[in-house]
Amino acid sequence: MSAYKPIAALVAVACASLVQPAQAEDDAAALRAELQSLKSDYDTRVGALEARIAQLETTAAATASATEALPAESPPPAPATASASAFNPAISVILAGTYADTSRDPADWSMAGFMPNGGEVGPGERSFNLGESELTASANVDPYFMAQLTAAITGEDEIEVEEAFFRTTALPSGFTVKGGRFFSGFGYLNEVHAHAWDFVDQPLVYQAFFAGQRAQDGVQVKWIAPADLLVELGAETGNGDAFPGTRQGGNGLNGATLFAHVGGDIGDNASWRAGASWIDLDSEGREYEDTDAAGLPVLNAFTGSSETWVADAVLKWAPTGNSAQRYLKLQGEYMHRKESGDLTFDLEDAALTDAYRSTQSGWYVQGVYQFRPRWRAGLRYDALDSGDTDIGLVTSGVLPVTAFPALLSGDPTRTTLMLDWNPSEFSRWRLQYAWDEARDDGDTDRQLQLQYLYGIGAHGAHKY
Amino acid sequence: MKNLIRGALALLFLSLALPSQAAIRVLATTADWGALTKELGGEHVDVYTATTAMQDVHRVEAKPSLVARARTADLLVANGAELEVGWLPVLLQESGNPKIQRGMPGYFEATSVVTLVEKPEKFDRAMGDIHPYGNPHIQLDPRNVAAVAKALTARLTAIDPAGADYYATRAADFGKRWSEATARWQAKAAPLKDVPVVIMHRDQAYLCRWLGLKEIAAIEPKPGVPPSAGYLGQLVSKLSAAPPKFIMLNAYNDPKAANWLSERVHAPAVVLPFSVGGSKEAKDLFGLFDDTIDKLLGAVK
Numbered sequence: 059m060s061a062y063k064p065i066a067a068l069v070a071v072a073c074a075s076l077v078q079p080a081q082a083e084d085d086a087a088a089l090r091a092e093l094q095s096l097k098s099d100y101d102t103r104v105g106a107l108e109a110r111i112a113q114l115e116t117t118a119a120a121t122a123s124a125t126e127a128l129p130a131e132s133p134p135p136a137p138a139t140a141s142a143s144a145f146n147p148a149i150s151v152i153l154a155g156t157y158a159d160t161s162r163d164p165a166d167w168s169m170a171g172f173m174p175n176g177g178e179v180g181p182g183e184r185s186f187n188l189g190e191s192e193l194t195a196s197a198n199v200d201p202y203f204m205a206q207l208t209a210a211i212t213g214e215d216e217i218e219v220e221e222a223f224f225r226t227t228a229l230p231s232g233f234t235v236k237g238g239r240f241f242s243g244f245g246y247l248n249e250v251h252a253h254a255w256d257f258v259d260q261p262l263v264y265q266a267f268f269a270g271q272r273a274q275d276g277v278q279v280k281w282i283a284p285a286d287l288l289v290e291l292g293a294e295t296g297n298g299d300a301f302p303g304t305r306q307g308g309n310g311l312n313g314a315t316l317f318a319h320v321g322g323d324i325g326d327n328a329s330w331r332a333g334a335s336w337i338d339l340d341s342e343g344r345e346y347e348d349t350d351a352a353g354l355p356v357l358n359a360f361t362g363s364s365e366t367w368v369a370d371a372v373l374k375w376a377p378t379g380n381s382a383q384r385y386l387k388l389q390g391e392y393m394h395r396k397e398s399g400d401l402t403f404d405l406e407d408a409a410l411t412d413a414y415r416s417t418q419s420g421w422y423v424q425g426v427y428q429f430r431p432r433w434r435a436g437l438r439y440d441a442l443d444s445g446d447t448d449i450g451l452v453t454s455g456v457l458p459v460t461a462f463p464a465l466l467s468g469d470p471t472r473t474t475l476m477l478d479w480n481p482s483e484f485s486r487w488r489l490q491y492a493w494d495e496a497r498d499d500g501d502t503d504r505q506l507q508l509q510y511l512y513g514i515g516a517h518g519a520h521k522y
Numbered sequence: 523m524k525n526l527i528r529g530a531l532a533l534l535f536l537s538l539a540l541p542s543q544a545a546i547r548v549l550a551t552t553a554d555w556g557a558l559t560k561e562l563g564g565e566h567v568d569v570y571t572a573t574t575a576m577q578d579v580h581r582v583e584a585k586p587s588l589v590a591r592a593r594t595a596d597l598l599v600a601n602g603a604e605l606e607v608g609w610l611p612v613l614l615q616e617s618g619n620p621k622i623q624r625g626m627p628g629y630f631e632a633t634s635v636v637t638l639v640e641k642p643e644k645f646d647r648a649m650g651d652i653h654p655y656g657n658p659h660i661q662l663d664p665r666n667v668a669a670v671a672k673a674l675t676a677r678l679t680a681i682d683p684a685g686a687d688y689y690a691t692r693a694a695d696f697g698k699r700w701s702e703a704t705a706r707w708q709a710k711a712a713p714l715k716d717v718p719v720v721i722m723h724r725d726q727a728y729l730c731r732w733l734g735l736k737e738i739a740a741i742e743p744k745p746g747v748p749p750s751a752g753y754l755g756q757l758v759s760k761l762s763a764a765p766p767k768f769i770m771l772n773a774y775n776d777p778k779a780a781n782w783l784s785e786r787v788h789a790p791a792v793v794l795p796f797s798v799g800g801s802k803e804a805k806d807l808f809g810l811f812d813d814t815i816d817k818l819l820g821a822v823k
Contacts, residue, residue, distance in 0.1 A: 288586035321586025378576035
């Protein structure tokens, strides 16, 4: 049989349809049918031939000598035009925005009993707000390092370097070293970028203890044990900056963070991770704004040591481990902090200084349930306890306790509900409603937020 | 502080004592490549499979158990072509294991030795969850499995040269059995040729091509995009004129949409194992194909 037959048939079809379009339809259909049957015939033969080739190849490979090292793997076809852009890093952009409606003025929001820390805390502003636009570029540098930059362009037209770090890829024995600016590895949520949070905002305990999220300029060493259970140990140090620490004038290592995580599976349906972390930092003149007994603004400052313990746990469950349909994610973190040193009242004028000591704690638990593909609902409860704060200037009678309204003991709480809809992996709409009782008067601030998140560019891969 | 350090050290020594050093430790991303590695590596390999047939491999996470397994793996057998793009890069980073990084002998991608179909001409996510390198779901064409087996044997030999003869013998044996089985499957599946079918997702494309099944529609309007009620309605009216013989879905798929359509176009919904472990019969790669073809033939009778 001639291989030209299908072509001849095609030509015939073409000619027939050109010459006599109306009458030729039946003929064309017949030819098409013939063509189709020829095609399937060939497909079967080609299939059989391919199978035979595959068989021969397998046998050949198997009998090949052991010294014939790496296979002649056909690499993915090279791009037609090689260009400088072939080495461009993976770039992704996340756009975010919110619409907020709060029953109380966000400007007077505070966490009772906790020093204001100047971070991105609180419910944000009312009405429409452009969130942080996150730009991430990452790539392997060479066979030994990878590097990543995440810059946040804020709605206030500022560019912040969220993370900019290198990381080793070739160290032996389970070690990785990371350096530059990076989100510290303590706890669970600290390393998670804003667009991957399950709620619009951070838990109160992160807002109070770490001004939202702690990134440090420094270095991290992490080690993973060679075991079937995940055992991860990490240590960090840096320049000491970022709340609750402050930048120190001296040389060398400032502050220390140690963390340990363990994790594994529970059957086919669930996985878990739990950890403990210790963050030891020093503050020199850590300023915060307050009002004095007469209600006039003053600038106070803390100098001393700050030691925080964090316990974290997360559990994820999905039927047959398939999170595409339904899944449940439960997580919680507890933080405990001791600060001791000196507190200066009215830095710029009276400048009275005496001892200061505080023991504070806080926690949150949250659950997020994907009840059908693309739809998730979540519930979170936040609680803080400012504990007993010992202010030397008050106990010695120099100043009344009302001179430190921000430090009057308090126990802020918040309950948050959220519902999100994810048209695809790259887009998310979220509705969140919170009953916020963080202020010192304990009255409820009802906060409604509608948020969008869009990701474009490279397909991101998220941490657990 | 001292107690913490002591505790950490105790944990360290405990964990060092655990893993066995005898076999090559392999982390396979899918059940199929795990099964193939076992066929070829026999008792020289200790294979851990990252996912099961009941899971959508797109949607897996770099969970702690996988990080731990990646840490101690000598060889990573991945599918590649971006099937694992949402989690494998993080897993590799977190593992702290230089042996299985991209470009190292311990990093193997099955799709690297197969010509992929459906390579998109332009990349635009408006077209759904498309894969720039082509359709990555290659395992349901036995000719692809044979090609991967060949390359994987060479890779095992490169990593463990001492076992070269062992791997060669096993590969020859597997190759013989596989080509016989392939011929048997093809002969048996002849009645499936040109049978019109509705598929769920593009992950059934290689199977359809191999057996000559005629895809007349897909339940997903675009890859990775679940069907809307309106789209399903359109499908019903389109398919009523020329109904499919059956609707194909995979063990891990939500059967709701397929069952809904099945009732309306009067064609059975056939649940295929898709991967080793996806059905009782699909115990290994041979079982996977036996069962897939039996289920398909059962639906055309």
